[in-house]
Amino acid sequence: MIALRGVRGLRVEDVAAEAGVSKTLIYYHFRDRAGLVTSALDYVNDRAESYADVAAVGGAPVRELLLSLLATEFQDDTTVRENSAVWGEVRAAATFEDGLRPTLASLTERWLVDVAELIADGQDDGSIPPTVDSRAAAVRLTSLVEGLSGRWLAGLLGTAEARAHVAAALERELAGSPQG
Amino acid sequence: MIALRGVRGLRVEDVAAEAGVSKTLIYYHFRDRAGLVTSALDYVNDRAESYADVAAVGGAPVRELLLSLLATEFQDDTTVRENSAVWGEVRAAATFEDGLRPTLASLTERWLVDVAELIADGQDDGSIPPTVDSRAAAVRLTSLVEGLSGRWLAGLLGTAEARAHVAAALERELAGSPQG
DSSP states (O other): OHHHHOSTTOOHHHHHHHHTSOHHHHHHHHOSHHHHHHHHHHHHHHHHHHHHHHHTOSSOOHHHHHHHHHHTTSOSOHHHHHHHHHHHHHHHHTTTOGGGHHHHHHHHHHHHHHHHHHHHHHHHHTSSOTTSOHHHHHHHHHHHHHHHHHHHHTTSSOHHHHHHHHHHHHHHHTTOOTTO | OHHHHOSTTOOHHHHHHHHTSOHHHHHHHHOSHHHHHHHHHHHHHHHHHHHHHHHTOSSOOHHHHHHHHHHTTSOSOHHHHHHHHHHHHHHHHTTTOGGGHHHHHHHHHHHHHHHHHHHHHHHHTTSSOTTSOHHHHHHHHHHHHHHHHHHHHTTSSOHHHHHHHHHHHHHHHTTOOTTO
């Protein structure tokens, strides 16, 4: 429902009706509206990790796994698009709802650390130069993915184009740092 | 009001009350809620161009002007933060409200063209290598700024950090294309 209508339009009674349960049951499980949104974000995040795992199978150099991982965010697939919409919504809503920030901060940090660790792994297997600052590159790459996602969801950018930009940015970030 | 409460929570009667005019007058001027949001986005965009112009004064190499232009998006200034919040909101809302897309598309395109033209100018004055694809680099740089803005507005990233990432990305994008 967040993917369809956004966080701000989300009403507990509509979620209850969609699930075919009482409002009381929703409140019993999720405590309040913020708990419901947080759980939705956790769910979406777990679901995204499951398709990211699939992308990461095989003995390819870490650099290629990293590209697969970031490119999985752009797929002509309802689930992927829904996940992206929910994330985008919660990010935008966090500007106005302080209650969403702790969850957003911890999930963003988890993603950042995953990407930074993959870059460090690539430095170990020799597919990524040792001069790359893994944390800083991870911040820029994930922020770029978030920026591209917004345009992709709004129909300003096609799937293939978004993926090509991710590949090009990765190429530039992992070329070895121009100035440390 | 969009910067404070978002697009989805925006009600014409609240805007009328804030402006101290009748709802009828708002409808007379802006026609409908979509017209009101579009006008707000135009206003914010004009305001952003005025501080971007200030950043672009002087005889510096175009490459430095480009950095100033992109970095102006991150300032510890209420107006800049409001502009950014309004943009972020309209981008996020465009996932759900098709009516916002034409305005979003044309303003995004205008920004893209401005950045791409500045890159081309830098290729003319020799401060940017001729191998850089100005349009593709502009898409990535502006998308990165949008992604960083979301984190900055949600308090996940400081102003100085956001500006440093813009500078680093620019360095990488303008180093000359690693693969054409």
